[in-house]
Amino acid sequence: MDTDDEPSSSSSAAAAAEAEAEAIRAEPPRIRRLEEAVVNRIAAGEVIQRPASAVKELVENSLDAAASSVSVVVKDGGLKLIQVSDNGHGIRYEDLSILCERHTTSKLSAFEDLQTIKSMGFRGEALASMTYVGHVTVTTITEGQLHGYRVSYRDGVMEHEPKPCAAVKGTQIMHGANRADVHTVIASSRLDSIRAVYGASVARDLMEIAVSDDNPARSIFKMEGLISNANYIAKKTTMILFINGRLVECTALKRAIEVVYAATLPKASKPFIYMSIDLPSEHVDVNMHPTKREVGLLNQESLIDTIQNAIESKLMNSNTTRIFQIQAVNSSSASQFNSRKDTDCNTSTPAIKSQKVPVNKMVRTDSRDPFGRLHAYWQDGQCSQDGKKSDLVSVRNAVRSRRNPKESADLSSIHELLSEIDSNTHSGLLDVVKNCTYIGLADDVFALLQHNTLLYLVNVVNVSKELMYQQVIRRFAHFNAIQLSEPAPLQDLLMMALKEEDLESPADENDDLKQKIAELNTELLKQKAEMLEEYFCINIDQDGNLMRLPVILDQHTPDMDRLPEFLLSLGNDVDWENEKECFQTVSAVLGNFYAVHPPFLPNPSGDGIQYYMKNVDKMSTDEDAQNRLTNSEEDVDYELLAEAETAGAQREWTIQHVLFPSMRLFLKPPKSLATNGTFIQVASLEKLYRIFERC
Numbered sequence: 001m002d003t004d005d006e007p008s009s010s011s012s013a014a015a016a017a018e019a020e021a022e023a024i025r026a027e028p029p030r031i032r033r034l035e036e037a038v039v040n041r042i043a044a045g046e047v048i049q050r051p052a053s054a055v056k057e058l059v060e061n062s063l064d065a066a067a068s069s070v071s072v073v074v075k076d077g078g079l080k081l082i083q084v085s086d087n088g089h090g091i092r093y094e095d096l097s098i099l100c101e102r103h104t105t106s107k108l109s110a111f112e113d114l115q116t117i118k119s120m121g122f123r124g125e126a127l128a129s130m131t132y133v134g135h136v137t138v139t140t141i142t143e144g145q146l147h148g149y150r151v152s153y154r155d156g157v158m159e160h161e162p163k164p165c166a167a168v169k170g171t172q173i174m175h176g177a178n179r180a181d182v183h184t185v186i187a188s189s190r191l192d193s194i195r196a197v198y199g200a201s202v203a204r205d206l207m208e209i210a211v212s213d214d215n216p217a218r219s220i221f222k223m224e225g226l227i228s229n230a231n232y233i234a235k236k237t238t239m240i241l242f243i244n245g246r247l248v249e250c251t252a253l254k255r256a257i258e259v260v261y262a263a264t265l266p267k268a269s270k271p272f273i274y275m276s277i278d279l280p281s282e283h284v285d286v287n288m289h290p291t292k293r294e295v296g297l298l299n300q301e302s303l304i305d306t307i308q309n310a311i312e313s314k315l316m317n318s319n320t321t322r323i324f325q326i327q328a329v330n331s332s333s334a335s336q337f338n339s340r341k342d343t344d345c346n347t348s349t350p351a352i353k354s355q356k357v358p359v360n361k362m363v364r365t366d367s368r369d370p371f372g373r374l375h376a377y378w379q380d381g382q383c384s385q386d387g388k389k390s391d392l393v394s395v396r397n398a399v400r401s402r403r404n405p406k407e408s409a410d411l412s413s414i415h416e417l418l419s420e421i422d423s424n425t426h427s428g429l430l431d432v433v434k435n436c437t438y439i440g441l442a443d444d445v446f447a448l449l450q451h452n453t454l455l456y457l458v459n460v461v462n463v464s465k466e467l468m469y470q471q472v473i474r475r476f477a478h479f480n481a482i483q484l485s486e487p488a489p490l491q492d493l494l495m496m497a498l499k500e501e502d503l504e505s506p507a508d509e510n511d512d513l514k515q516k517i518a519e520l521n522t523e524l525l526k527q528k529a530e531m532l533e534e535y536f537c538i539n540i541d542q543d544g545n546l547m548r549l550p551v552i553l554d555q556h557t558p559d560m561d562r563l564p565e566f567l568l569s570l571g572n573d574v575d576w577e578n579e580k581e582c583f584q585t586v587s588a589v590l591g592n593f594y595a596v597h598p599p600f601l602p603n604p605s606g607d608g609i610q611y612y613m614k615n616v617d618k619m620s621t622d623e624d625a626q627n628r629l630t631n632s633e634e635d636v637d638y639e640l641l642a643e644a645e646t647a648g649a650q651r652e653w654t655i656q657h658v659l660f661p662s663m664r665l666f667l668k669p670p671k672s673l674a675t676n677g678t679f680i681q682v683a684s685l686e687k688l689y690r691i692f693e694r695c
Contacts, residue, residue, distance in 0.1 A: 051078020060120030062086035083174035413580035453685035469591030479537035479550035487545035497564035521571030
């Protein structure tokens with residue numbers, strides 16, 4: 001009997017110990033204030049920039065609380081209501097008083113914990129930041145309690161003592177009430193969740209993919225996911241990436257995947273990717289970005305190569321049938337095609353005689369020809385452009401194939417500005433722009449274009465300003481970046497601009513006033529740095545240095561000599577109060593900066609050569625200066641002359657091979673360009689024939 005009782009007692013003790021351990025695991029962790037030394041090493045000064053950021057932080061908190069069900073309620077884009085409810089372990093009553101203080105967290109106690117951290121949050125900044133921009137109410141209950149507690153917070157502190165209330169398991173954080181817009185359940189699969197959020201049309205074109213690597217010399221990871229097949233068509237890449245359960249971004253991985261899909265999808269179509277990657281915690285650096293949006297990976301290149309190869313293999317070996325949408329052929333085109341087909345097949349039927357075009361109405365140029373017609377008559381133009389001919393076709397194709405992203409930020413003011421561009425388009429000029437042939441430059445401001453039998457002078461500066469402005473509006477919040485080789489101090493550049501505006505005054509006069517204006521503009525731009533970075537890719541660091549500028553037009557960079565003038569306009573000419581006016585004026589300032597202006601160095605041909613003479617008054621035009629130029633080559637500053645010729649050749653190449661092809665693709669000319677002298681008709685082939693017939 002004694003022998004039988006011993007195992008029974010041992011088994012009961014083990015069960016009790018296991019139950020006790022389970023109870024300990026179910027208890028919510030204590031919230032503690034981080035030590036100042038830890039705060040100084042991990043603090044990011046994080047603020048909630050928009051409703052989406054608040055939703056992200058609250059959902060991550062729910063996941064950290066071991067929730068298996070999360071409900072999200074959003075009203076009016078999150079401006080009136082954000083509510084996130086979960087069934088996690090809840091928050092202790094004694095921790096509610098410090099819940100929304102800065103740098104209080106239950107997920108981290110020492111800096112060394114970052115090496116093995118698995119929770120989404122760890123800085124203790126997000127909830128505190130929310131209480132400064134909204135009214136936050138928390139309702140929570142922990143395991144074993146008879147009732148929950150509700151408490152409100154503002155500016156990081158409780159507004160009143162926690163009040164007992166009825167509650168369901170977990171935590172609810174809100175400022176309002178409504179039905180759930182997104183609701184997840186325990187039994188949902190990844191595909192079901194994607195279907196619920198993105199719709200059935202996306203879910204039906206997805207296929208599963210999995211790949212792993214356990215070689216320490218390369219990388220150690222396991223990836224599972226869903227990727228779109230060849231039938232999926234979208235204008236924007238959608239990539240949902242989780243690394244160790246954390247929603248993050250990885251630009252290098254995204255681009256590598258887009259390269260694979262470029263050979264599979266139609267032009268301008270983008271893929272849908274969902275990926276969940278698991279790898280050792282010590283191989284991930286989660287503290288490299290203020291919002292934890294980006295992470296650093298060990299052996300990142302090897303990991304990306306493995307995933308890229310797996311996706312490429314999956315796409316090549318998939319048996320999915322490609323579906324094409326069929327569009328009805330225009331009736332007139334169809335009848336013309338059928339008549340030609342009948343003529344070719346039935347030799348007994350007499351061919352239809354084509355209508356002869358009068359010579360005075362015959363168009364002898366092809367608008368698809370990228371070469372300027374004037375270049376055929378310039379003997380010395382061949383040498384300077386030989387180096388560019390080899391890559392001309394590739395550059396041309398790159399510009400033609402690039403389409404503007406339509407995925408501008410979901411802001412009503414941007415949609416209004418886009419609508420204004422469309423509604424204000426001059427239909428006649430649009431036809432000229434889309435079907436013109438570039439002839440060549442007439443001078444530093446005007447270029448020659450041919451449209452059908454008409455010849456136009458076009459103001460390059462005005463056209464490029466409007467093109468750049470429209471591109472900024474279309475690419476709003478979706479720019480690539482130009483990284484400056486060295487930080488550009490705003491205050492110094494603003495002082496340069498102010499002094500250039502007031503060249504007539506003595507050097508030291510009003511310097512104090514200019515310094516004050518430069519300081520005020522610098523502080524203003526530093527205050528607006530977050531908005532400028534997010535929407536226009538203008539990056540200004542905390543020290544007041546310009547770090548990055550946006551790519552507005554591929555293959556084109558602005559004239560950096562005009563950077564001081566641009567920064568002064570950005571500070572003085574922008575309406576920062578009204579959202580629509582702000583976006584419009586910033587876009588206009590950028591458009592003016594990126595426009596193709598006349599060169600600073602004068603054209604050395606003709607009288608312009610006097611500016612490159614040594615020891616000659618630059619304003620002099622007398623015969624002595626001209627004779628001196630003719631008789632002595634030593635008086636010419638050949639270094640400056642070569643710089644001017646190189647800059648002029650580069651500018652002309654940019655106008656011909658970048659600006660005008662992009663103008664034909666993207667510009668919607670406003671009605672004002674038809675009346676302000678931007679497009680001037682200078683000749684008509686029909687009228688020229690009449691003149692020649694009289695001679």
